[in-house]
Amino acid sequence: xxxxxxxxxxxxxxxxxxxxxxxxxxxxxxxxxxxxxxxxxxxxxxxxxxxxxxxxxxxxxxxxxxxxxxxxxxxxxxxxxxxxxxxxxxxxxxxxxxxxxxxxxxxxxxxxxxxxxxxxxxxxxxxxxxxxxxxxxxxxxxxxxxxxxxxxxxxxxxxxxxxxxxxxxxxxxxxxxxxxxxxxxxxxxxxxxxxxxxxxxxxxxxxxxxxxxxxxxxxxxxxxxxxxxxxxxxxxxxxxxxxxxxxxxxxxxxxxxxxxxxxxxxxxxxx
Numbered sequence: 545x546x547x548x549x550x551x552x553x554x555x556x557x558x559x560x561x562x563x564x565x566x567x568x569x570x571x572x573x574x575x576x577x578x579x580x581x582x583x584x585x586x587x588x589x590x591x592x593x594x595x596x597x598x599x600x601x602x603x604x605x606x607x608x609x610x611x612x613x614x615x616x617x618x619x620x621x622x623x624x625x626x627x628x629x630x631x632x633x634x635x636x637x638x639x640x641x642x643x644x645x646x647x648x649x650x651x652x653x654x655x656x657x658x659x660x661x662x663x664x665x666x667x668x669x670x671x672x673x674x675x676x677x678x679x680x681x682x683x684x685x686x687x688x689x690x691x692x693x694x695x696x697x698x699x700x701x702x703x704x705x706x707x708x709x710x711x712x713x714x715x716x717x718x719x720x721x722x723x724x725x726x727x728x729x730x731x732x733x734x735x736x737x738x739x740x741x742x743x744x745x746x747x748x749x750x751x752x753x754x755x756x757x758x759x760x761x762x763x764x765x766x767x768x769x770x771x772x773x774x775x776x777x778x779x780x781x782x783x784x785x786x787x788x789x790x791x792x793x794x795x796x797x798x799x800x801x802x803x804x805x806x807x808x809x810x811x812x813x814x815x
Contacts, residue, residue, distance in 0.1 A: 545602040547628075548578075551609040552596055558586030559634060560595065562608070563617035567625025567644065570603040578603075608633070613653055619646045622663070635672070638665045641689060651695070655679065660686040660708065666784065667691075673698035673717070676705050676727075686710075686727070692785045699736070702729045705746065713786045721748045724809060728776075732786060743802045743809035749776075750813045751790070753797075758811060762801030767815055769794050 550565060561584040570578055579593035592598065600607075604625040608615060611631035619627050620636065623643040635653040638646050641660040647668070654672040657665050658679055675697050676686040685704040696714040706725045718736035721729050721743050730749040739759055740748060758764070777792035796812040 546600040547605045547607050548598075548600040548602050549607045549609055550592070550596040550598060552611060552615070555612050556585060556595065556614050559614045559616050560585045560590075561617050562615050563620035563639075565592070565606065565608075566619060566622045566627070567604045567606060568621070568623055570606070573603065575601060611650065613651070616653070619644075619665075622646070632669075638663070641665065654698070657686055657689070657691045657710075659684065660689045660691070662689045664689065665691045667693045667695070669693075670695035670714070671697045671701075673700055674703055675701045676708065676710050677701075677703035684725070690783070692783060692787075694786070696733070702727065702746075705729070711780070711783070711785055711787050721746065721809070724748075730787065732790065740802055740809055740811060742805060744806055745808045746810075748809075748811045749773075749796075750811065753813050758799050758813075759801070761803050762799040762811055763803060763807070765798040765800050768796055768798045768812075770796060770798075770812070773812075 564581050581592045582589040606627045608629045611629045613632040613634045616634040617636045620639045626645045629648040632650040633652050637652050637656045639658050641663045643663045645664045647666045649668045651669040652671045655674045656671045657676045671693050678685040684706050686708045687706045688708045691710045694713045697716050699717040700719045701716050702721045702724050704723050705727045707727045709728045712731045715733035716731045716735045719738045720735050721740045723742040724746045725744050726746045728747045732751045735754050773794045774792050780787040793814050797815050799811040
């Protein structure tokens with residue numbers, strides 16, 4: 545069996561809902577049945593074989609080739625298997641992901657890993673706003689799993705995040721960890737303004753102090769040696785990430801906040 549590949553024929557004029565093209569929904573389907581699936585595009589629908597060239601037959605290993613940022617909902621509700629994307633991809637990548645692995649070689653749109661429950665997402669590029677965040681009107685962002693971003697993220701990374709781990713090898717945008725309930729966000733680069741605004745619990749681990757300083761709504765708790773950090777770094781060694789090569793440290797400056805709320809979140813800065 546070979547990778548089931550959907551090669552985009554031409555750049556689409558309208559956005560395409562790719563949520564029906566997951567290992568869960570395609571299992572036991574023939575290539576003819578897959579080709580006949582109707583995908584929502586704009587205010588109409590189109591058959592898969594009208595939009596994509598189809599090759600391969602392994603529905604547990606799916607690839608989107610020649611991808612663009614108009615492909616939305618890739619990997620929605622996926623529980624098993626693997627999806628890889630060659631090129632940029634649109635909004636809501638990995639929405640409600642419950643298992644399996646998604647890897648993108650390119651950039652992603654808004655709400656990557658939104659309300660993700662489990663599994664692994666790796667972005668070999670930049671990610672848009674609200675990585676691991678909650679959809680508008682909802683109060684829980686990602687509740688489990690791991691997201692690795694080799695580039696930068698947009699604003700509000702981890703907004704309403706409840707559990708799980710987001711590892712950012714580049715920079716994080718403004719309002720990182722805003723309204724965070726729990727979980728871990730680690731950043732090797734810089735972070736933007738308003739870090740941890742409204743943060744309730746959880747951990748933000750920084751390899752360097754923010755250029756604009758720690759927000760005033762966080763209390764400086766002084767330097768600490770934290771025994772759990774070497775264990776955390778040891779868990780990174782299993783990942784395909786720059787974090788696996790980052791030298792472990794346990795000595796940090798700890799800040800607690802947001803003091804405007806329950807103040808049980810923490811920002812840990814390497815010293």
